[in-house]
Amino acid sequence: MRFPPIRSGRLIPLMALSLLALFAAGCQREPTPETATPTARPETAVSAEDRDEHSYAEPEKVVIDDLALDLALGFDSKTLAGTATYTLDWKDDGATQLVLDTRDLAIDRVEGQTDGGWQPLQYTLDAPDELLGSRLAIETPERNALVRVTYRTSPGASGLQWLEPSMTEGGELPFMFSQSQAIHARSWVPLQDTPSVRYTYSAKIASRPDVMVLMSADNDPAAERDGDYAFEMPQPIPSYLMAIAAGDLVFKPISGRAGVWAEPAMVDEAVEEFADTEEMIRTTEQLYGPYRWERYDLLILPPSFPFGGMENPRLSFITPTVIVGDKSLVSLIAHELAHSWSGNLVTNASWKDMWLNEGFTSYVENRIVEALYGKEVADMEFVIAREGLQKDLAETPSELQVLAVRPGDARDPDDTFGAVAYDKGAWFLQFLEERFGRETLDAFLRGYFDHFAFQSISTATFVEYAKAELLPKQPDAVTESELEAWLYEPGIPASAPQVLSPRLGLVDSARLAWLGSAQLPPQSMTAEWTTQEWIHFLEGMPETLTLEQMSQLDTAYSFSGTPNGELAMRWYPLAVRSGYAIAYEPMSAFLQRIGRRKLIMPVYEALAQSEQGLAFARRVFERARPGYHPITIASVQKTLDEAKPRPAPAVTPPPPEPEVEGGAGADGTSPQAPSAG
Ligand code: BES
Ligand code: ZN
Numbered sequence: 001m002r003f004p005p006i007r008s009g010r011l012i013p014l015m016a017l018s019l020l021a022l023f024a025a026g027c028q029r030e031p032t033p034e035t036a037t038p039t040a041r042p043e044t045a046v047s048a049e050d051r052d053e054h055s056y057a058e059p060e061k062v063v064i065d066d067l068a069l070d071l072a073l074g075f076d077s078k079t080l081a082g083t084a085t086y087t088l089d090w091k092d093d094g095a096t097q098l099v100l101d102t103r104d105l106a107i108d109r110v111e112g113q114t115d116g117g118w119q120p121l122q123y124t125l126d127a128p129d130e131l132l133g134s135r136l137a138i139e140t141p142e143r144n145a146l147v148r149v150t151y152r153t154s155p156g157a158s159g160l161q162w163l164e165p166s167m168t169e170g171g172e173l174p175f176m177f178s179q180s181q182a183i184h185a186r187s188w189v190p191l192q193d194t195p196s197v198r199y200t201y202s203a204k205i206a207s208r209p210d211v212m213v214l215m216s217a218d219n220d221p222a223a224e225r226d227g228d229y230a231f232e233m234p235q236p237i238p239s240y241l242m243a244i245a246a247g248d249l250v251f252k253p254i255s256g257r258a259g260v261w262a263e264p265a266m267v268d269e270a271v272e273e274f275a276d277t278e279e280m281i282r283t284t285e286q287l288y289g290p291y292r293w294e295r296y297d298l299l300i301l302p303p304s305f306p307f308g309g310m311e312n313p314r315l316s317f318i319t320p321t322v323i324v325g326d327k328s329l330v331s332l333i334a335h336e337l338a339h340s341w342s343g344n345l346v347t348n349a350s351w352k353d354m355w356l357n358e359g360f361t362s363y364v365e366n367r368i369v370e371a372l373y374g375k376e377v378a379d380m381e382f383v384i385a386r387e388g389l390q391k392d393l394a395e396t397p398s399e400l401q402v403l404a405v406r407p408g409d410a411r412d413p414d415d416t417f418g419a420v421a422y423d424k425g426a427w428f429l430q431f432l433e434e435r436f437g438r439e440t441l442d443a444f445l446r447g448y449f450d451h452f453a454f455q456s457i458s459t460a461t462f463v464e465y466a467k468a469e470l471l472p473k474q475p476d477a478v479t480e481s482e483l484e485a486w487l488y489e490p491g492i493p494a495s496a497p498q499v500l501s502p503r504l505g506l507v508d509s510a511r512l513a514w515l516g517s518a519q520l521p522p523q524s525m526t527a528e529w530t531t532q533e534w535i536h537f538l539e540g541m542p543e544t545l546t547l548e549q550m551s552q553l554d555t556a557y558s559f560s561g562t563p564n565g566e567l568a569m570r571w572y573p574l575a576v577r578s579g580y581a582i583a584y585e586p587m588s589a590f591l592q593r594i595g596r597r598k599l600i601m602p603v604y605e606a607l608a609q610s611e612q613g614l615a616f617a618r619r620v621f622e623r624a625r626p627g628y629h630p631i632t633i634a635s636v637q638k639t640l641d642e643a644k645p646r647p648a649p650a651v652t653p654p655p656p657e658p659e660v661e662g663g664a665g666a667d668g669t670s671p672q673a674p675s676a677g
Pocket of ligand 2: 357358361
């Protein structure tokens with residue numbers, strides 16, 4: 001056994017009791033709960049050493065049970081200002097402080113409710129830690145049931161982006177949105193900013209009357225735009241799922257419980273692209289039990305949104321870069337929807353155990369894709385993810401190649417957004433599926449989501465549960481050392497099931513043939529290719545191609561200027577490495593139009609390899625920066641600051657000056673562009 005003793009031994013008593021009960025019950029399934037919203041708040045199953053190192057909060061002393069926000073949204077000042085009122089559940093009779101996480105917040109006053117009304121409370125706001133922000137310690141000798149903080153955010157809040165009207169589709173109204181995961185909620189609300197604490201919330205938001213405001217709560221599709229908005233979130237959520245957005249947003253339904261919020265010019269396209277959302281919800285319900293969050297809507301953000309998607313409850317935030325016209329990138333929706341079970345219902349207790357959110361979700365995502373679009377498509381996506389994982393592993397230090405990251409190893413959770421938690425995590429579940437059979441694993445997962453619904457758990461708790469509920473189903477299926485290898489060892493265990501994709505195999509043959517003979521695959525073949533096949537075609541290219549080869553590909557397929565970000569993020573780095581100067585102009589436009597980290601970072605990283613490329617990247621970044629989200633700015637800045645470029649080889653022509661946005665090919669209107677279909 002290599003499980004550290006604490007991981008199996010020191011669960012909080014309630015958890016230990018429920019585990020005992022499980023053993024005593026002879027591993028029977030939990031009954032499916034009838035209610036959508038939990039009535040009693042279950043204890044969080046976290047051992048002392050699994051504590052969240054990314055938060056100053058002390059949830060063993062006191063927890064926030066409910067949060068009431070009353071905020072004014074100021075587009076001109078780029079601030080949110082008002083009050084946060086906490087209903088507290090004091091766990092420790094000796095506790096005299098409420099410790100909250102904040103980052104760049106101006107605290108005006110702190111009050112506690114007493115019999116005599118609201119009374120001021122003493123507090124100290126520590127100097128900021130670069131990663132964690134400022135610890136706010138509020139003196140609460142009376143352990144008030146209600147505490148209220150009056151505060152204001154900073155215009156540079158790391159979890160908010162404020163966009164000028166010119167940066168929106170419509171160009172008339174400003175836009176703002178939050179991105180709280182992993183530890184940015186604290187930059188717009190003082191909170192116990194840890195996924196181990198869950199609370200219900202309500203909010204009153206005052207804004208200019210011509211913008212619509214939405215939150216990760218009970219958005220009303222018929223809400224009037226009047227500048228006065230009220231929200232309720234009756235299901236308890238962790239802080240990283242707090243979300244707000246405001247702009248020229250209109251609603252269009254997909255089904256009775258699902259729909260799209262977007263700028264008017266985008267909404268029809270988005271509804272068409274994401275028309276399968278209701279079927280995805282029904283599929284997941286059949287697999288893993290009821291959808292417990294009532295509505296499921298999608299909010300389409302401007303292209304500066306730093307992620308592909310964010311699973312904010314009831315309202316997933318979605319990048320517009322997956323709207324490519326043929327539904328080929330809708331696995332993103334399957335992914336964010338899947339979080340409604342893995343992540344939002346059963347939550348990682350700290351970011352060390354992020355695989356519990358992202359690995360489970362990537363597995364469920366693939367199951368949804370298989371159910372809706374067939375096994376061939378699901379297998380292509382799995383194989384592509386695995387290829388990405390192999391590349392990622394080559395650059396990941398061994399302590400971050402494990403699923404269950406050890407205390408101290410993941411300093412900045414924004415940096416652990418790598419393939420390990422996602423794709424190694426999903427691969428592990430696929431391994432369990434292979435060994436136990438789909439029926440057994442599905443029943444286990446359904447029981448897992450029910451059992452831990454609205455709780456935050458660690459890997460240790462998962463292991464205990466799997467040992468009680470899954471392993472005994474077929475005692476010879478998986479050994480403990482296999483389980484340990486998956487969770488606690490770097491790299492990919494030898495027991496990993498291999499998936500082959502014949503369709504991607506054909507792409508390999510086509511690429512090889514072209515590399516050998518300069519003979520491009522027949523048009524009748526490539527006409528059938530989807531985004532996944534094009535991704536694979538580019539992904540398998542050698543480090544560099546000759547200028548003739550680049551030009552032949554570009555002439556045939558118009559990769560430069562492609563509107564498909566998944567192709568752009570692979571083509572432009574290849575162009576940079578190959579010294580293919582023609583791509584620089586559309587590449588510069590791409591970097592200025594898109595702020596999604598996953599798509600643009602590979603391009604910046606490729607540029608940062610050479611001195612000339614780095615100089616070009618710096619110039620582009622300077623232009624792009626005002627339109628980037630703070631999270632994207634931080635990532636690009638870090639890559640450029642830490643670059644170790646080598647001098648360019650003499651054959652490489654100097655890159656041209658970056659064009660301002662709107663340069664040729666920026667919108668990828670070329671008729672031959674493989675827009676994936
Ligand atoms: N929850 C993540 C986004 C996230 C992770 C934000 C970590 C901050 C820190 C979201 O569900 C996600 O995984 N998005 C992916 C989607 C993809 C894997 C389908 C993305 O943004 O690319
Ligand atoms: Zn995710």
